Amino acid sequence: xxxxxxxxxxxxxxxxxxxxxxxxxxxxxSSSSVTFRLVLAVxxxxxxxxxxTSSTAASASGKAIYDQRCVQCHGADxxxxxxxxxxxxxxxxxxxxxxxxxxxTETGSLPTDDDLIRTITxxxxxxxxxxxxxxxxTADIAAVANYIKTFSPRFAAERPQSIPAxxxxxxxxxxxxxxxxxKAVYEKLRCAACHGTDGKGTGAIATDLKDDAGRPLxxxxxxEPWTFRGGATPQDVYLRFRTGMNGTxxxxxxxxxxxTELRNLAAYVLSLAxxxxxxxxxxxxxxxxxxxxxxxxxxPVRHGRYIxxxxxxxxxxxxxxxxxxxxxxxxxAGGQKWTAAPFGDFVSxxxxxxxxxxxxxxxxxxxxxxxxKGIRPDGTRMLPFPMPWPSYAGLTPSDLNAxxxxxxxxxxxxxxxxxPARPNIVSxxxxxxxxxxxxxxxxxxxxxxxxxxxxxx
Amino acid sequence: xxxxxxxxxxxxxxxxxxxxxxxxxxYLIPPFTLMAPEAFSGPExxxxxxxxxxxxxxxxxxxxxxxxxxxxxxxGCVDCHAPPSAAGPDFARYMxxxxxxxFKGHGTFVSxxxxxxxxxxxxxxxxxxxxxxxRSGVSAxxxxxxxxRDMPWxxxxxxxxxxxxxxxxxxxxxxxxxxxxPPPTAEATxxxxxxxxxxxxxxxxxxxx
Numbered sequence: 020x021x022x023x024x025x026x027x028x029x030x031x032x033x034x035x036x037x038x039x040x041x042x043x044x045x046x047x048x049s050s051s052s053v054t055f056r057l058v059l060a061v062x063x064x065x066x067x068x069x070x071x072t073s074s075t076a077a078s079a080s081g082k083a084i085y086d087q088r089c090v091q092c093h094g095a096d097x098x099x100x101x102x103x104x105x106x107x108x109x110x111x112x113x114x115x116x117x118x119x120x121x122x123x124t125e126t127g128s129l130p131t132d133d134d135l136i137r138t139i140t141x142x143x144x145x146x147x148x149x150x151x152x153x154x155x156x157t158a159d160i161a162a163v164a165n166y167i168k169t170f171s172p173r174f175a176a177e178r179p180q181s182i183p184a185x186x187x188x189x190x191x192x193x194x195x196x197x198x199x200x201x202k203a204v205y206e207k208l209r210c211a212a213c214h215g216t217d218g219k220g221t222g223a224i225a226t227d228l229k230d231d232a233g234r235p236l237x238x239x240x241x242x243e244p245w246t247f248r249g250g251a252t253p254q255d256v257y258l259r260f261r262t263g264m265n266g267t268x269x270x271x272x273x274x275x276x277x278x279t280e281l282r283n284l285a286a287y288v289l290s291l292a293x294x295x296x297x298x299x300x301x302x303x304x305x306x307x308x309x310x311x312x313x314x315x316x317x318x319p320v321r322h323g324r325y326i327x328x329x330x331x332x333x334x335x336x337x338x339x340x341x342x343x344x345x346x347x348x349x350x351x352a353g354g355q356k357w358t359a360a361p362f363g364d365f366v367s368x369x370x371x372x373x374x375x376x377x378x379x380x381x382x383x384x385x386x387x388x389x390x391x392k393g394i395r396p397d398g399t400r401m402l403p404f405p406m407p408w409p410s411y412a413g414l415t416p417s418d419l420n421a422x423x424x425x426x427x428x429x430x431x432x433x434x435x436x437x438x439p440a441r442p443n444i445v446s447x448x449x450x451x452x453x454x455x456x457x458x459x460x461x462x463x464x465x466x467x468x469x470x471x472x473x474x475x476x
Numbered sequence: 477x478x479x480x481x482x483x484x485x486x487x488x489x490x491x492x493x494x495x496x497x498x499x500x501x502x503y504l505i506p507p508f509t510l511m512a513p514e515a516f517s518g519p520e521x522x523x524x525x526x527x528x529x530x531x532x533x534x535x536x537x538x539x540x541x542x543x544x545x546x547x548x549x550x551x552g553c554v555d556c557h558a559p560p561s562a563a564g565p566d567f568a569r570y571m572x573x574x575x576x577x578x579f580k581g582h583g584t585f586v587s588x589x590x591x592x593x594x595x596x597x598x599x600x601x602x603x604x605x606x607x608x609x610x611r612s613g614v615s616a617x618x619x620x621x622x623x624x625r626d627m628p629w630x631x632x633x634x635x636x637x638x639x640x641x642x643x644x645x646x647x648x649x650x651x652x653x654x655x656x657x658p659p660p661t662a663e664a665t666x667x668x669x670x671x672x673x674x675x676x677x678x679x680x681x682x683x684x685x
């Protein structure tokens with residue numbers, strides 16, 4: 020047996036600028052700040068060097084890297100509409116819109132090159148944006164950053180409005196005094212309206228926040244700093260207050276509070292942190308899971324959304340195009356056809372709440388029985404594939420409740436799904452003979468397009 | 477003369493019966509509609525339970541691994557990460573990988589060996605390597621991004637980081653199975669059905685060295 024690597028050692032990032040060893044964002048050592056500055060300096064120099072060589076060559080290599088590494092999420096045209104984009108939470112950045120969250124520049128302004136390079140290098144915690152420092156050279160990263168800038172004409176027309184003082188000043192660690200002063204700022208700036216009085220949404224008034232594209236964007240849970248997009252050092256958190264997060268409801272507070280107040284607010288926000296599981300004791304982990312289960316019962320829709328968006332229902336219950344991309348706007352409407360030879364053709368069901376063609380007319384129990392036993396409301400049995408219902412038999416009753424509760428909230432899309440198409444008995448028996456006796460490889464095949472009544476893919 | 481006729485007829489009837497019996501056997505095997513639903517879900521859950529978590533001495537690791545097991549079962553990781561066969565996933569070689577899928581225009585990929593094997597399984601990967609795949613779909617092999625229709629990383633990317641760590645903790649407990657997985661190829665040989673865009677083989681593509 021291999022020696023187990025203790026999970027507690029694991030950190031969000033390997034280079035130590037986003038989170039410290041405890042993962043709570045406190046007590047970042049001066050040595051890691053120095054390292055960070057050195058890395059930045061090297062990146063700056065690399066940026067200058069690459070600018071001095073042929074800029075067209077750099078952008079050509081930037082495009083080549085982008086087309087290989089970035090398109091699956093951000094799309095070939097940079098619009099944040101890659102093949103996998105429809106299911107990612109949060110959505111990948113739309114570079115054509117040129118609204119960047121993580122900047123050291125004034126609100127509404129473009130990011131600096133260093134801002135883009137920093138994000139590509141270290142990634143974005145709490146999202147699927149990885150840090151590329153392990154796989155790309157600093158020159159490659161700079162080239163990709165340059166290429167990203169070609170998606171919007173703003174970069175050619177405008178200069179980023181840097182905040183020079185911001186880059187230079189590095190705050191000390193939070194103290195009892197700064198935390199207490201920051202609490203007053205939290206109240207003054209009415210942070211609780213979105214983030215709740217406790218930082219995790221309790222008593223929040225604005226609960227249906229949306230990004231500039233009109234997509235739901237829940238307020239950040241301030242008790243989980245390891246998910247802070249821009250990192251969790253006091254400086255990182257302060258920068259979000261100072262610069263705002265373009266494209267999101269998070270504004271800049273530069274006109275509403277002074278420098279000291281914003282620094283204190285950062286100290287207070289970081290003081291709200293709870294322990295992540297990797298820092299907990301065994302008893303704390305167990306209590307945490309119990310509380311989580313209780314929360315699932317209290318707010319089943321929210322918990323059900325988590326299950327549905329992670330378990331992968333939309334993998335099959337959404338039409339896919341010829342190129343393998345999911346059809347945005349048809350999530351959960353079904354219509355993806357699978358051929359499971361020799362058993363027949365199966366089209367994924369419409370899971371939306373549509374009464375006629377979706378689950379709107381089903382009872383909770385009917386949904387649960389299909390999910391856990393593969394028995395349809397009319398009493399017919401499902402094969403254990405392509406719908407992997409045997410895996411869902413292990414769901415706890417409260418998770419099943421939550422899952423169903425969330426499915427109920429999916430807006431209706433009318434898309435009538437045809438019944439399974441069985442082959443004629445001769446081809447069925449011949450297929451079985453090939454599969455079982457001749458041991459022929461009879462692959463499970465997925466088909467492009469929407470096989471439901473809505474068509475149109 | 478008479479006995480000969482009887483023998484002939486008996487043989488004939490037996491032959492027809494055998495043929496009909498064989499066809500009926502073909503028709504009903506596997507007896508999907510005759511088996512209890514638990515006969516399908518049971519083996520999958522039993523395979524996950526066969527990973528001995530009681531042996532973990534650190535109670536915290538065990539609590540995380542239990543949560544990870546629950547998520548891994550519900551997510552159906554084993555549907556692709558057990559060696560495939562005509563009779564479904566081979567649960568006896570739990571998470572040894574070997575399911576080959578061709579994606580038109582994207583390449584042909586074989587599911588990874590997730591066991592602790594140090595040469596062919598997750599045993600050769602660091603924690604961060606595994607977490608990066610589950611968070612971003614980026615493989616430790618050169619930072620290649622896995623095709624999301626192959627490894628459905630875009631969904632598991634939505635796990636909280638805490639659940640991802642729990643999943644990792646469970647995966648680390650899976651006993652080693654030395655099954656070698658062929659590397660991905662750029663060519664996608666979708667041959668079975670010309671209208672298909674994805675084809676998952678029913679034959680194990682992994683090899684035992």
